[in-house]
Amino acid sequence: MTDILTDEWLNDFFAVADVNNIIKRRESYCIEFKSVFDWQTESSRATYCKSLAAFANNNGGALFFGIENKPHKIIGVNNFEDIDDADITNYINEVFTPYIQFERRTFDHKGLTIGILYSAKSKTRPIICTKDTSKTNSSDIYFRYSAKTTKIKAGDLIKLIQDVKDEESNKWLKLLDNIGKIGIENTHLLNSQSGEIISDNNTFLLDEELLKQIKIIDRYSIQEDGQPAVKIIGYIPELARVIKKSTVLYEEDLYKEFLLNKQDFRAEELLRFACQRNTSSYPFYFLFKRMNFNLEQGKKFLENTKIAGAIRKSYIHRIENDVKQSKNKNKFSLGNLSKNGPSRTESLHFLQNKIPFEIGDEENAKRILESVFSLEKGQYDKEYVKLKQFEIFEKHYPFEKGNGNYLFRDSITYLDYIER
Secondary structure (H helix, E strand, O other): OOOHHHHHHHHHOOOOOOOOOEEOOOOOOEEEEOOOOOOOOOOHHHHHHHHHHHHHHOEEEEEEEOOOOOOOHHHHOOOOOOOOOOHHHHHHHHHHHHOOOOOEEEEEEEOOEEEEEEOOOOOOOOOOEEEOOOOOOOOOOEEEEEEEEOOOOOHHHHHHHHHHHHHHHHHHHHHHHHHHHHHHHOHHHHOOOOOEEEEOOOOOOHHHHHHHHOEEEEOOOOOOOOOOOOOOOOOOOOOEOOOOOOOOOOOOHHHHHHOOOOOOOOHHHHHHHHHHOOOOOOOHHHHHHHHHOHHHHHHHHHHHHOOOOHHHHHHHHHHHHHHHHHHHOOOOOOOOOOOHHHHHHHHHHHHHHOOOOOOOOOHHHEEEEHHHHHHOOOOOOOHHHHHHHHHHHHHHHOOOOHHHHHHHHOOOOOHHHHHO
């Protein structure tokens, strides 16, 4: 079972829900919210399966049923288990090929049932639509872009196919490399489906229950940190450790690390996370400070970080010449001739002089965020400004109207830039 379906992951994900059950999470490339579960309606089940296919063609993801849109309020569902897994499988197989590996479970949040449909990253990408429905077209390939499921773009399809080829090549290279280190005579094969271990000397069968306990390991296995593990005795010359899976991160975590000076995650993890997003407009200079890196050292770290895609290179370009952030200075007018100029001027005065004030509605919050772009380093208390940005986050994020989410992200990115 993938991390996204574990109680630990789900408890952490829904822990940010407030007293009104409004959850401070956004939909993303791996998360989509649905208020109801309506499998009986053809257009609904076609929509669900279209998203599952898009998740499978990207890095996997989940549909959460029982969460309203704008605001994301948890309302629960009561019919999620009325449909059998076989019915879901049959419908998916009618519309898509190859097979989409999915899992299903429920999660209880304060007495409310949340239904979860998860689609794993497919090992046989791309998943292709084979049947016209009210929401899909035959021969289309769907992909998850940020918080949207749509037909894949030509460039991303080329990249997807190349990624599949590279993954397969890397598996062979890693296998051959390990065989070279261990020696062919000491190499045995484990069929993880049947439990059969094949070698020149003997063939062994592992009990099915024991097979389920085997973790993904590098060269060997031993119990560490209280985790269940299998100790393999034979020609393997060393004892080994279980490899731990990476922590699942969200952009909200990055915001909180910056605004509250928290250190719940390693700076390296946060940097890698930022490099895997679909934009480089995130705060990251503060992570270099945490790692005791100057800009040149941070640049070398990113250059040596093996992450595919253009976003990592965009961060490197930002270090060399952060054109966008330099242009964002005084981005919004403070003049009386501008409709919102006086409101921004007042907000800027409060921020610069650390004057207490209340956060109003969304429009008021936007004026405060816009005033941040007129701040000059050394002319304000950065902790006070970050506190006010966090209050906006707590009260309004995700924003219901307009470009509030982008404005919020850009304002903290700009603050990180001028404090770099």
